[in-house]
Amino acid sequence: MIRLLYGSTKDSDVQYIVQQELHIPTFLIDRGDTKQLFLDSREYGVIADGNKDKTLELIKLEPFIEQARKVTAVSSTAALAEVLFTEFKLMDEEVVVGNALPLDVADHLRAKGATLLPTADLYPERQQKTAAELDFMRSAMVRTQKAFTYIEQVLRDSTIDGAKIMYQGNVLTSEFLKWEVQLLLLREGLSLDDGLVISSASQASMPHHSGEGELKANETIICDIFPRDRATGYWADMTRTYVKGTPSSEARQMYETVIAAQEAVFGVIKPGVTPDEIHAATLGTFEAAGYDFSQDWITHRTGHSIGLDIHEAPSIETGVDTPLKEGHVFTVEPGLYHPEYGGVRIEDIVVVTGHGYENLTNYEKTLVST
Template structure:
């Protein structure tokens, strides 16, 4: 267990920290156990790590998890408790209580996301504090192995982006619409091509953004229907490896046809702002300072935010087992540390024009940053 987490337990004056849930939706649980399960289980963090799983999962957990101790609900006589309580949930809570008592827990920490239905009955027997997860900040600093995992996902992301760009480049502008092989080229077609490429690389992605024209004025609009000619198309791909579960993240904006002057100016401003943000990143600078450097470029070039238009979001975020995690590159963003992985993704958005966004993935280093992104930045195809 990380020494930072042990110090957290000591400074919080608790005997242990408990998670209950599944490690597919809860990345902290996966990070701390290395056990991937869609069914509920419990993790107790003390000087050693103990997990409590169903009897069906005990053998697998012993082989796959990094826990010091693996116990099952059968070890706590779950079936006898079920007969006594009459309800599976009540029997599970009784097993949890015995599990905690066996580990000498009186003062217990739980995360803000801890299930209330379990919290309430446990709180009658233990002194419980609701705290920030001890894994949340520990996860932000990546090991060399984690950076390798993220880089692998990023390469898959780039291959998928290249496939999307090639399809758009092969399309033919007809009026205000792009056509491919005689049919309108749609956002759904591009998204399918991206999904197929990612699957071939052992990755998966949900809610990939392929938004053209005025749809791209909404930063998180997925995009639907025929793609426009002569108008920017925002492609934002954030895949996760199905093997090691680390994410990558990248955005490019492309255009097929003739680029209006105002779109070229937007693109130039976004590129300049991104370069300023990347140039500012280093260990010891705050995420707020990086965000300010990006915002200053937009201000100087005449693109101040107004009524929900312009640069309407943060500069970036951490990437790891979640696509959005610490640190934040935004107002109030914390001090960056070496080996954190972050995005720099400025954008400009206007309802009558659409949107332009560029996003690279970077590793924070002591004297700058390492850009993991190798994809070109060409507006007009």
């Protein structure tokens, strides 16, 4: 199989192969036993110094750019692709390409006679993480947990004034905590490329509301933090739900049910289980507790796979029947939401092991912050 990649290491497949930070989008030809990465001279030296893959050949791009200037009426990227396909004898081969290849490039190559086989999954082996990848993810999770320790300390040090939470003489807001968390994680080598969630009260009843304004006393506060390790590219993802003050009976029941759903999921994780079966454990717990999702209650899938992308396949939800294997890493994040009672979500990351699972999120779960 011959694969063609295009992009910088913002593309997770390129990151998977190069394992270094590559800023300028470029082409990579992967023949399996050998790979050829075409580099702008501005990045060639840096990548060469850090390259540890003996099968990865680094080639300076400038001579091919000169040839591509002779190709007219198409984009410079399409022209360069034509030159590389010709020079490296790919026109007569079947070449597998991913979603990152620009459409105009694909159209031009096909017009020139190339056979391109599109796929959404260039490297299916990425789904099962190696020991080294798991170490990267454990490290990212340990550092992410420091953000939750900080949030909990702020809540403990805060006071309540009516519906407001007061911290160091000011009303505690979502924006304040988000800013402080971002600074903390940057110092830990983690970046919040896709944002984060710190929402309370009615905002917390909407699973993807990132949160804004004052955080409310005696209401649920969802903190969902998902940073990327700037050095390795691997993501962490963790959620905890808190109440500063006294939770309502409904909020406490929601919390206990979400914890029970997560435990039910943990009980079924093993090699061979399907995402559909995992999600059924979540839904079964919610239904047994009396939650009716035909009314105002909201829930969502149990989780998603994670690695060099924050959301990877397979998704942990109804209808996904791919048997999980040892090394699959995914989130377990059951949630319950209601416009009157707010929301509760608890999220850990787990990896399937030979006999069950390992929880990569070694952190306590406590609703009330006193």
